[in-house]
Amino acid sequence: xxxxxxxxxxxxxxxxxxxxxxxxxxxxxxxxxxxxxxxxxxxxxxxxxxxxxxxxxxxxxxxxxxxxxxxxxxxxxxxxxxxxxxxxxxxxxxxxxxxxxxxxxxxxxxxxxxxxxxxxxxxxxxxxxxxxxxxxxxxxxxxxxxxxxxxxxxxxxxxxxxxxxxxxxxxxxxxxxxxxxxxxxxxxxxxxxxxxxxxxxxxxxxxxxxxxxxxxxxxxxxxxxxxxxxxxxxxxxxxxxxxxxxxxxxxxxxxxxxxxxxxxxxxxxxxxxxxxxxxxxxxxxxxxxxxxxxxxx
Amino acid sequence: xxxxxxxxxxxxxxxxxxxxxxxxxxxxxxxxxxxxxxxxxxxxxxxxxxxxxxxxxxxxxxxxxxxxxxxxxxxxxxxxxxxxxxxxxxxxxxxxxxxxxxxxxxxxxxxxxxxxxxxxxxxxxxxxxxxxxxxxxxxxxxxxxxxxxxxxxxxxxxxxxxxxxxxxxxxxxxxxxxxxxxxxxxxxxxxxxxxxxxxxxxxxxxxxxxxxxxxxxxxxxxxxxxxxxxxxxxxxxxxxxxxxxxxxxxxxxxxxxxxxxxxxxxxxxxxxxxxxxxxxxxxxxxxxxxxxxxxxxxxxxxxxxxxxxxxxxxxxxxxxxxxxxx
Amino acid sequence: xxxxxxxxxxxxxxxxxxxxxxxxxxxxxxxxxxxxxxxxxxxxxxxxxxxxxxxxxxxxxxxxxxxxxxxxxxxxxxxxxxxxxxxxxxxxxxxxxxxxxxxxxxxxxxxxxxxxxxxxxxxxxxxxxxxxxxxxxxxxxxxxxxxxxxxxxxxxxxxxxxxxxxxxxxxxxxxxxxxxxxxxxxxxxxxxxxxxxxxxxxxxxxxxxxxxxxxxxxxxxxxxxxxxxxxxxxxxxxxxxxxxxxxxxxxxxxxxxxxxxxxxxxxxxxxxxxxxxxxxxxxxxxxxxxxxxxxxxxxxxxxxxxxxxxxxxxxxxxxxxxxxxxxxxxxxxxxxxxxxxxxxxxxxxxxxxxxxxxxxxxxx
Ligand SMILES: Nc1ncnc2c1ncn2[C@@H]1O[C@H](COP(=O)(O)OP(=O)(O)O)[C@@H](O)[C@H]1O
Ligand code: SF4
Ligand SMILES: [Mg+2]
Numbered sequence: 001x002x003x004x005x006x007x008x009x010x011x012x013x014x015x016x017x018x019x020x021x022x023x024x025x026x027x028x029x030x031x032x033x034x035x036x037x038x039x040x041x042x043x044x045x046x047x048x049x050x051x052x053x054x055x056x057x058x059x060x061x062x063x064x065x066x067x068x069x070x071x072x073x074x075x076x077x078x079x080x081x082x083x084x085x086x087x088x089x090x091x092x093x094x095x096x097x098x099x100x101x102x103x104x105x106x107x108x109x110x111x112x113x114x115x116x117x118x119x120x121x122x123x124x125x126x127x128x129x130x131x132x133x134x135x136x137x138x139x140x141x142x143x144x145x146x147x148x149x150x151x152x153x154x155x156x157x158x159x160x161x162x163x164x165x166x167x168x169x170x171x172x173x174x175x176x177x178x179x180x181x182x183x184x185x186x187x188x189x190x191x192x193x194x195x196x197x198x199x200x201x202x203x204x205x206x207x208x209x210x211x212x213x214x215x216x217x218x219x220x221x222x223x224x225x226x227x228x229x230x231x232x233x234x235x236x237x238x239x240x241x242x243x244x245x246x247x248x249x250x251x252x253x254x255x256x257x258x259x260x261x262x263x264x265x266x267x268x269x270x271x272x273x274x275x276x277x278x279x280x281x282x283x284x285x286x287x288x289x290x291x292x293x294x295x296x297x
Numbered sequence: 298x299x300x301x302x303x304x305x306x307x308x309x310x311x312x313x314x315x316x317x318x319x320x321x322x323x324x325x326x327x328x329x330x331x332x333x334x335x336x337x338x339x340x341x342x343x344x345x346x347x348x349x350x351x352x353x354x355x356x357x358x359x360x361x362x363x364x365x366x367x368x369x370x371x372x373x374x375x376x377x378x379x380x381x382x383x384x385x386x387x388x389x390x391x392x393x394x395x396x397x398x399x400x401x402x403x404x405x406x407x408x409x410x411x412x413x414x415x416x417x418x419x420x421x422x423x424x425x426x427x428x429x430x431x432x433x434x435x436x437x438x439x440x441x442x443x444x445x446x447x448x449x450x451x452x453x454x455x456x457x458x459x460x461x462x463x464x465x466x467x468x469x470x471x472x473x474x475x476x477x478x479x480x481x482x483x484x485x486x487x488x489x490x491x492x493x494x495x496x497x498x499x500x501x502x503x504x505x506x507x508x509x510x511x512x513x514x515x516x517x518x519x520x521x522x523x524x525x526x527x528x529x530x531x532x533x534x535x536x537x538x539x540x541x542x543x544x545x546x547x548x549x550x551x552x553x554x555x556x557x558x559x560x561x562x563x564x565x566x567x568x569x570x571x572x573x574x575x576x577x578x579x580x581x582x583x584x585x586x587x588x589x590x591x592x593x594x595x596x597x598x599x600x601x602x603x604x605x606x607x608x609x610x611x612x613x614x615x616x617x618x619x620x621x622x623x
Numbered sequence: 624x625x626x627x628x629x630x631x632x633x634x635x636x637x638x639x640x641x642x643x644x645x646x647x648x649x650x651x652x653x654x655x656x657x658x659x660x661x662x663x664x665x666x667x668x669x670x671x672x673x674x675x676x677x678x679x680x681x682x683x684x685x686x687x688x689x690x691x692x693x694x695x696x697x698x699x700x701x702x703x704x705x706x707x708x709x710x711x712x713x714x715x716x717x718x719x720x721x722x723x724x725x726x727x728x729x730x731x732x733x734x735x736x737x738x739x740x741x742x743x744x745x746x747x748x749x750x751x752x753x754x755x756x757x758x759x760x761x762x763x764x765x766x767x768x769x770x771x772x773x774x775x776x777x778x779x780x781x782x783x784x785x786x787x788x789x790x791x792x793x794x795x796x797x798x799x800x801x802x803x804x805x806x807x808x809x810x811x812x813x814x815x816x817x818x819x820x821x822x823x824x825x826x827x828x829x830x831x832x833x834x835x836x837x838x839x840x841x842x843x844x845x846x847x848x849x850x851x852x853x854x855x856x857x858x859x860x861x862x863x864x865x866x867x868x869x870x871x872x873x874x875x876x877x878x879x880x881x882x883x884x885x886x887x888x889x890x891x892x893x894x895x896x897x898x899x900x901x902x903x904x905x906x907x908x909x910x911x912x913x914x915x916x917x918x919x920x921x922x923x924x925x926x927x928x929x930x931x932x933x934x935x936x937x938x939x940x941x942x943x944x945x946x947x948x949x950x951x952x953x954x955x956x957x958x959x960x961x962x963x964x965x966x967x968x969x970x971x972x973x974x975x976x977x978x979x980x981x982x983x984x985x986x987x
Contacts, residue, residue: 131321135325135328142556142557142560143594144591146579147329147591148332150578232450238579248450251450266453273453274445274450278448522683523753523759526681527750528743529746534764614763615809
C-alpha cells in the first residue's frame with residue numbers, strides 16, 4: 001500500500017543438508033555461545049528467584065553493612081542500605097522475564113498471523129492489514145507507553161502487552177516478505193495443485209521451514225527489547241517501585257552516589273543490563289546468520 | 298546535465314503518499330480519542346480541569362462543551378479543535394498545550410536529528426569498513442563494539458558523561474539544554490546529550506547490520522563488476538543503491554525508536570524537550586499534554602516517512618517510471 | 624606475423640571451499656595467445672571455467688580465499704606487462720596433520736598490487752562485455768552518463784558535454800536509433816539487445832586493444848543474437864578489433880572466431896585455428912569438440928523449436944582430482960586400445976597439425 005522500498009536479495013534460506021554448525025563462521029558460533037551463556041544465566045537467575053534460593057534477602061536492610069564492596073558474604077557487595085546487590089540483581093530479573101515472554105508471544109503470534117494472511121491473500125485484505133500495521137507503527141513505542149501510564153497507571157504486564165502489540169508490524173513484515181517470495185517461486189501454487197491433505201502438509205512444511213527462523217530470531221531480540229523497556233521505565237520511576245528491586249530502579253537509586261564518585265551502586269545493575277541485552281542481541285544475530293544461511297555465489 | 302525529470306508520476310506518487318499519511322494520522326487520532334474515552338473517570342476531566350463537584354454544574358459544563366452528544370459527533374468536534382491547534386490546556390500550567398508543545402518540540406527535534414547524525418557518523422564508517430573485508434578481525438571487533446553500544450543503558454552512559462564533565466573538568470552540573478550553573482550558553486553542554494543519545498540509542502548495531510548487508514549485496518552485483526572492469530570507481534556506482542537507500546530506510550525506520558530514547562536522555566540531562574514533558578505529564582496525569590505529545594510524535598514519524606519516499610523517488614528512476622510500488 | 628596482444632601461460636585459478644575443505648580448480652593450467660586483429664573463441668559448457676578465465680585476466684576475482692598463478696602477458700602499446708607479476712601468493716595454505724586448517728590470505732596486499740597493476744589497463748587496454756547486459760549496466764544512472772564516464776576516464780575529454788556527444792556518436796555506431804534521446808534513458812526501460820549494444824558501445828568507446836566478450840549473446844532472443852553477432856562482426860572489420868570471445872554456443876564461434884580453444888573442466892582440450900579444427904577434411908578432433916558440434920541444432924530443429932540435444936552427462940566437478948582424462952565418463956569415442964590409458968593417465972597437449980593442439984590419447 002505505501003511506497004516502500006523492498007530491498008532486493010533472496011528472502012528465504014535454502015533447504016540444505018549442511019549441518020547448522022558448519023554454516024556460519026567461527027564468529028557466529030562465538031556470538032551464539034556468548035548469547036546462550038547469557039540466556040542460561042538469565043534463566044537460572046529467574047529460577048533461583050522463583051524458588052527462593054537467593055544467597056541473601058534482597059529486602060533485608062542492614063545499616064551496619066552499608067556500601068560494602070564484594071566479599072565472601074556479599075558476592076557483589078551491598079548497597080546504601082546494606083542490601084545484598086547480588087540478590088537484588090537476581091530478583092530484578094523477575095521484573096522483565098515473564099512480562100517479556102508475554103510481549104514476545106503476542107508479537108510473534110499476531111505478527112505471524114497478520115503476515116501470513118496479508119502475504120497469502122494480497123488485495124484488499126492485505127491493504128487493510130497493512131493499514132492497521134502502519135497505524136501501529138505511527139506512534140513511538142515509548143510515547144504510547146507513557147500515554148497508557150498517564151491514563152491507566154498499568155502494571156508491567158499491561159505495558160508489555162503494549163510492547164508486544166507495537167512489535168507486531170516488524171514480525172508481520174518479515175513473514176509477509178517470505179510468503180510473497182515463496183508465492184513468486186511457485187512453491188505455494190504448486191502445493192495448491194495437490195490434494196487437500198498433501199497440500200496442507202506441504203504448505204505447513206514450507207511455511208514452517210521458512211518462518212521458524214523469523215520466529216526464533218524475533219523471540220531472542222524481543223527479550224532484549226523487553227529488558228530495555230522495563231529497565232527504562234523503572235529508571236523513569238514508572239515500573240517496579242522501591243524497595244522491590246529492578247535493574248532500572250537500582251541504577252536510578254545509585255545516582256546520587258554516582259555523582260559523588262561512588263560508581264559501584266549504579267554500575268553493577270547497569271552491567272547486568274548491558275550484559276543481558278548484549279547476550280540476547282548476539283544470540284539473535286548469530287542465529288540469524290546461521291538459520292538464514294544462503295550459499296554464497 | 299540536461300536531464301528531464303517527468304513530474305507527472307512523481308506528483309502522482311507523492312499525492313498518493315500524502316493521502317495515505319493523512320489516512321494514517323486520522324487513524325491515530327481515532328485511536329487516541331478512543332483511548333481517552335476509555336480512561337478512568339469522567340471524560341470531562343480529559344478536556345478541562347474543573348474544581349466543582351456539584352453534579353448539576355458538571356452537567357451544565359458538559360452540555361456547554363457538547364460532551365453529552367453522540368460519540369462520533371464528539372470526535373468530530375474534538376478533531377476540529379485539534380486541526381485548529383486547540384489541544385486544550387495543560388492541567389499543570391494551565392497554558393494551551395499547543396503553545397507548550399511548539400517550544401518544546403523544537404528541542405526534541407534538535408536532539409533527535411543530531412543524535413541520528415551521530416549514530417550515522419559511527420555506523421556508516423563501520424559498515425563500509427567491514428564490507429571491504431580487509432581486516433576481518435578488526436571489523437568484527439568494531440561490530441562487537443557497536444553491539445555493546447546498543448546494549449548500554451543510556452541513562453548510565455549519561456551519568457558517566459555528566460560525572461566526567463562535572464568532576465574531572467570541574468564544570469557545573471547541567472541545568473538545561475546548553476546551560477549549566479553559570480547560566481551562560483555552552484555549546485559543549487548542548488552537544489553532550491546529542492552525542493550520548495547518538496551512541497546509546499540502541500539502534501547502532503541494527504543499522505550497521507542493515508547497511509553492511511545491503512552494501513555487500515550491491516558490491517557483488519553484476520553492474521559493480523562491470524564498473525570495475527571499465528576502470529570506474531565502484532564506490533561511485535554503488536553509492537545510490539548501496540548507501541543512500543539503506544541509510545534513508547534506516548533513518549526513517551528508527552525515528553520512533555530514537556524519540557523513545559529521547560525521553561530518557563532528556564530526563565538525564567534536563568533537556569527541556571517533549572520527552573521530559575511527556576514524563577512529567579505521565580507523572581501528573583496531565584491528559585491534554587500527553588495526548589498532544591502523542592499526536593506530535595505521530596506527526597514527526599510521518600514526516601520522516603514522507604521524506605523517505607521523496608528520497609526514493611529521486612534516487613530510483615524505476616519507481617517513478619512504474620508509478621507504483623517498487 | 625602480427626604481434627601477440629595477450630599471451631596466457633599456465634593460468635590457474637583455484638577457489639577454496641570451506642564446506643568441502645578442498646580447492647575448486649575452476650581454471651587449471653590454461654595457456655593461449657591472441658594476436659592483433661584476431662578473434663579467439665573459448666567454448667565449452669557452462670561451469671567449465673570460461674568466465675573465471677576472463678575474470679582472472681581482468682583481475683576481477685577478489686573474493687578469496689584461493690590461488691591465482693601463472694603468467695598473463697599483455698602487450699600494452701609496445702611494452703609487455705605481466706598482469707600476474709609478483710602475485711603468486713594470493714593465498715598461502717597452512718597445513719596441520721595433513722588437513723588444511725587455515726588459509727591465510729594476504730588479500731589486502733594482493734588486491735593492492737593487483738589494483739596498481741590493473742590501473743590504466745581495465746577499460747583502457749582491455750574492455751569487457753558481460754553476459755546478461757541488463758544487470759551489467761548501472762540501473763541508477765542514465766546510460767549516456769555511463770558511457771560518458773567511460774570516455775572521460777580513458778580519453779582526453781574533459782567536459783561532460785563533449786563526452787556525451789561522443790557517446791551519442793558511439794550509440795549511432797552500434798546502430799541505436801535516435802541516440803541523442805536514448806542518452807537519458809535508464810537501463811530498465813531498454814530491451815536486452817539494446818542494453819548489449821550499449822555495453823558494446825561503452826566498452827569500445829575507449830578504443831581498447833583487446834575486447835573480452837563473455838557470452839555476449841546468451842540470454843537474448845535468437846533474432847537479437849544474430850543481430851548482435853552481425854554487429855560484432857561489422858565492428859571487428861571496421862576497427863580491426865582483437866576479441867576474446869567466450870561462449871557455450873558453437874554457432875557463435877563458427878561465425879566469429881579465427882581461433883578456437885575448447886575448454887573442459889578447467890582445461891583447454893583442443894586449441895587451434897578454426898579452419899584447422901572445423902575443416903571437413905580434418906579427421907582428428909577431440910571427442911568433446913565432436914560432441915559439442917553434434918549438440919548444435921540443425922536449421923530444421925530450430926524451426927521445429929526442438930530442444931538442444933545436450934551432451935549426455937554432467938560437467939565434472941573440478942574438486943575431484945582426476946587421474947585419467949576428465950572426459951572419460953562421457954566420452955563415446957574411447958576405444959579398447961586406449962581405454963586403460965584414458966583411465967589411468969591424463970593426456971598431454973599433443974600437436975597434431977600446424978598450431979592444432981589436442982589433449983586426447985586418440986591423437987597418438
Ligand atoms: N567464487 C567462487 N567460489 C567457488 N567456486 C567458484 C567461484 N566462481 C566460480 N566457481 C566455480 O568455477 C567453475 C567455473 O565457473 P565459470 O567460469 O563461471 O563457468 P563458465 O564456463 O560457465 O563461465 C564453476 O564450476 C563454479 O562452481
Ligand atoms: S583421452 Fe580417451 S577419454 Fe579422454 S577424450 Fe580422448 S578418448 Fe576420450
Ligand atoms: Mg560464464
